[in-house]
């Protein structure tokens with residue numbers, strides 16, 4: 001049995017039929033070839049798979065693709081525009097906020113959500129908000145710096 | 156301008172920030188099947204049979220491979236990850252057995268998680284369904300879980316071939332430790348318990364393989380592609396030439412080796428004639444991969460009333476798990492780093508490698524150095540307390556002075572060379588850390604409430620980095636005029652593409668953008684070492700430098716020949732070679748590359764092309780060092796510890812790219828912080844693992860790790876062309892001890908002495924309670 005799905009991914013309408021137990025992450029990665037969304041635990045803890053669904057961060061490893069029916073999904077592949085990289089991409093690179101880059105797509109979704117909510121550029125608040133995403137490489141130092149800058153805080 | 160030493164932005168980033176990385180799970184080979192591994196649920200027992208019939212009959216399942224299906228040569232991984240010289244063995248009384256890790260369990264199981272079968276199916280969902288249908292008939296036997304009990308007479312044996320469960324031992328004696336101890340006025344001692352932790356990169360392991368035209372291509376999340384190839388060739392009965400190992404982008408690694416899945420997946424692909432991939436799950440990674448630490452260390456520091464250290468002695472019990480391909484590596488790393496930056500002329504370290512029914516222990520970031528620093532720096536603080544001295548003053552009193560460098564430590568390193576601290580200025584490093592952290596005034600900081608206490612702690616470390624045996628690189632002038640670097644060491648976050656380009660660019664007088672760095676593929680060049688043990692900055696940069704210089708000489712020769720100008724009168728600038736003062740008269744690298752191309756008109760018929768393949772064989776390791784000061788706040792009602800500040804002073808010799816090095820320090824501190832406050836992989840007393848999700852095995856998050864200040868005090872080493880010393884692990888070595896000392900300082904009124912890693916809030920509360928009584 002398959003379910004027919006219609007959703008928007010990175011601004012493009014997608015119509016696809018998939019096994020009902022397909023997760024959103026597998027739909028993105030395996031069916032749509034959007035492998036920028038990473039799977040680090042598939043247990044909802046590490047945050048690598050975080051994407052935006054209707055502008056809100058969501059763990060795509062826990063969410064079934066069927067639950068994204070009719071909704072708008074944004075992944076790392078949808079961040080840059082014709083005018084260039086998104087400021088989040090630029091800030092992370094400039095501040096060396098990624099080493100292996102595996103956690104990066106998930107952090108991007110979390111930071112994009114923080115920016116759209118207008119989260120205060122306060123280190124304690126930022127650390128709290130980032131604490132749902134694990135990074136084993138950077139010690140978070142540069143991720144926090146980049147995020148504070150993006151939120152309008154100290155560079 | 157030159158590029159070594161400046162924060163050149165990373166070339167890797169463009170790909171990684173736009174979702175275009177190529178990690179193993181992103182590989183899409185047409186017709187690829189997916190594999191899952193069936194694993195033992197029992198820690199020990201006889202494996203009577205494995206019934207896979209039902210699994211095999213599930214639609215979509217293509218194969219179930221068990222031990223009986225393995226060719227003789229591929230039944231076990233029998234090579235060890237070390238070579239010990241006879242002199243080393245004799246000098247330090249080393250005894251160590253061979254190692255044989257079953258690729259699939261046969262006849263018996265010896266740990267939970269041990270692979271018993273491989274299932275290959277059309278997709279992962281089907282393969283996982285099939286895994287539930289494989290029935291193992293195991294007659295369980297008592298598991299050996301406690302390493303001390305493992306050594307007691309009458310303990311069951313983990314491996315019938317290893318009597319008494321003692322797989323290896325050594326005894327290091329420097330000076331006359333017994334006499335020094337007898338004559339010393341004071342002694343402090345403790346038993347230190349360092350828990351098992353897991354490397355836990357964010358990407359799990361994975362292996363894929365295809366067998367096409369009698370050639371095997373293996374993709375693996377490996378740190379050592381060439382080494383893996385050399386393991387696979389005899390096991391699969393293939394020439395190395397017919398095996399290509401590719402390490403794609405990797406989501407961290409932090410330690411490893413060669414694993415059974417790296418043999419199983421290629422075998423399955425060869426047998427089925429279809430590409431096969433296995434992607435590890437997080438639970439498997441936590442249970443099976445990159446376990447480390449897990450030592451019980453009894454240690455004693457003897458010293459005089461004026462604070463001079465006399466002797467250090469220790470007995471290191473290493474819980475190796477069920478197999479031990481790393482031999483004495485880990486406990487010997489403790490022994491060879493235990494005296495840290497201190498002058499301790501009399502030293503004894505006895506190491507015991509014990510087998511238990513657990514996952515095998517491997518070197519993970521730090522690999523013995525965090526344990527060593529934890530033990531010695533906790534003892535130093537205990538000694539300071541005994542003498543009523545400030546721990547910083549006691550350290551300063553006992554540091555090896557700069558004018559004693561290079562300092563022979565009176566024992567051998569594991570590579571068979573004499574252990575010599577080659578460079579550094581420890582007193583300057585420690586004083587810098589004290590000043591930068593504002594040490595004198597830190598304790599005046601006000602805690603946030605009257606149930607909070609502030610504490611300051613300090614720790615130092617040394618690290619032998621840049622281990623051999625070799626690293627290889629080829630540097631070639633492309634016909635486009637760009638320079639191509641191919642290197643046998645490959646990254647999993649360490650920025651090779653950026654840093655090696657900086658090293659090469661400086662030799663040719665070009666920009667790093669004009670250098671193309673290629674790594675992670677055995678097809679690139681015949682040899683390669685890999686990335687482990689803080690070695691790439693040292694060995695890869697050295698060999699890239701050497702190969703670049705040799706290729707530059709070929710360019711020079713050719714340009715001199717064509718332009719009829721002496722080599723000494725040639726200038727390299729902007730990808731061109733020209734006579735000094737006559738920039739228009741020169742040739743571009745591209746033109747020179749074409750002139751050197753093979754053919755009847757070649758200007759270099761004896762050595763066509765402009766390339767050089769070189770190796771670098773380091774004389775021995777080079778010692779980086781560091782000092783950390785940590786400030787913590789402890790809640791005495793909950794036992795919760797918050798790390799407020801960490802200052803790192805690091806000496807990694809010549810800094811290739813400060814941005815990258817600082818990033819390594821930040822990550823290293825976080826890893827060490829996790830080790831001391833959070834990370835513990837638990838087994839119950841039947842050998843069942845208890846930490847198989849990130850909810851049970853806690854990694855530090857952004858709220859656990861503070862902002863980190865990194866200061867460099869560089870003393871380049873004479874042991875390699877650029878003066879580089881490793882930077883990848885040092886911060887992990889000092890962090891646990893520094894934080895532990897800060898906790899003890901905060902809780903001095905309760906007489907708390909932290910002797911275990913990690914120290915949980917519950918355990919701290921116990922210690923506080925004991926102090927209150």
Ligand code: FES
Nearest residue numbers: 041042045047061
């Ligand atoms: S993969 Fe989804 S939270 Fe880890």
Ligand code: FES
Nearest residue numbers: 099100103135137
């Ligand atoms: S950069 Fe490697 S896990 Fe974050």
